[in-house]
């Protein structure tokens with residue numbers, strides 16, 4: 001479906017066609033690898049629980065808030081992160097926070113939590129605005145006819161931010177090379193058909209040679225950074241320093257080099273593309289909704305009045321946040337997550353045998369007919385404080401839920417608000433007329449083939 005405007009519903013941004021019937025297996029597998037959200041049937045957006053099989057795997061599509069709560073919170077101990085996702089990510093992330101389970105995950109989460117406290121995040125805000133100001137100046141100086149890919153710009157910006165927050169205390173090393181290598185590795189990560197249909201582990205899975213090369217490059221730089229930092233008297237206040245200083249409060253143990261490396265790779269992968277796509281979709285949506293944009297500008301003019309945004313402005317930039325939250329509703333960067341039942345379980349009348357995959361799709365939940373009015377329309381008022389307070393829990397899940405909720409949520413929201421505020425204060429971005437943009441679900445939900453825009457200074 002293409003983007004269209006309607007006076008009654010507001011702007012209806014692009015989304016892939018929904019099928020009447022389930023796709024035949026081969027087409028389903030092909031589409032799953034190319035664009036997971038292009039596989040959905042219309043009834044997935046209308047029914048609350050759908051039970052089916054994919055190859056050898058029993059599956060449940062959980063669109064019921066109580067089932068989501070059951071799997072992600074109340075009985076979370078019985079549900080591990082899905083093995084397809086873990087097998088995809090493990091070659092790059094090792095046993096970091098995203099890919100570990102059980103007691104090992106608990107220990108890591110305990111050690112990481114203090115690093116993401118608001119007090120720490122405040123220290124990173126200056127880096128976020130500093131890089132945004134530089135980009136705003138660069139973009140505002142472009143000739144009005146110049147086409148710029150705002151999706152790529154957002155990716156480069158959040159890459160700079162994560163690199164500086166991670167290794168800011170290191171001068172000299174080209175830390176952006178870590179991000180570039182991670183991006184090249186990520187581009188090779190796609191679900192394997194044997195994994196998708198649940199074939200046993202001894203069935204060979206092809207590994208992308210380019211992905212292996214990119215990983216080796218990334219590891220060489222990260223390991224060098226860790227070694228040099230350990231030799232310094234001061235560990236530093238960036239994420240690397242905080243990771244090296246982290247201690248398990250139960251045992252007093254620190255992370256070893258391999259663990260530090262795995263967490264760094266995890267933060268890179270989990271922490272920049274997600275925020276970048278949130279911002280990219282926001283520019284796309286604003287480009288089609290001048291009234292929303294005018295309201296955003298009014299807030300920025302009142303709160304900031306032309307000065308640079310700081311961490312202290314975050315709580316006052318309420319509409320800025322509403323716009324971003326609505327962008328993540330329509331285009332949740334982490335579009336799908338899944339859990340596998342370890343032991344037999346039940347939800348009401350439904351038996352959940354061990355090995356069942358429970359699919360939880362923020363993309364579907366955020367556009368579900370049972371929980372949203374005009375679900376496909378762009379309307380930041382969905383997140384007006386009084387409306388948000390009435391919303392049923394577990395229907396809006398851009399950061400997940402339960403004990404494995406995104407640890408970087410606070411970081412991401414501060415970053416997205418400060419970047420949007422800084423850039424929107426200085427410029428408008430308009431989609432190039434005739435450009436066709438569609439959401440494509442890879443690791444994150446990206447605008448494809450990119451976001452060609454022109455820039456107007458304001």
Ligand code: HEM
Pocket residue numbers: 081097098099109266267270271272274275278332333334337338397398399400401403404405406407408409411412
């Ligand atoms: C808009 C930006 C972001 C979005 C939408 C997002 C979304 C998510 C979601 C949905 C999960 C849970 C996945 C699941 O339950 O299977 C998650 C987990 C995680 N995220 Fe984020 N994330 C964002 C930014 C970040 C940032 C900035 C960082 C770090 C700097 C980060 C680090 C992580 C980590 C380490 C986990 C695993 C947590 C655990 O399993 O304990 N994320 N994220």
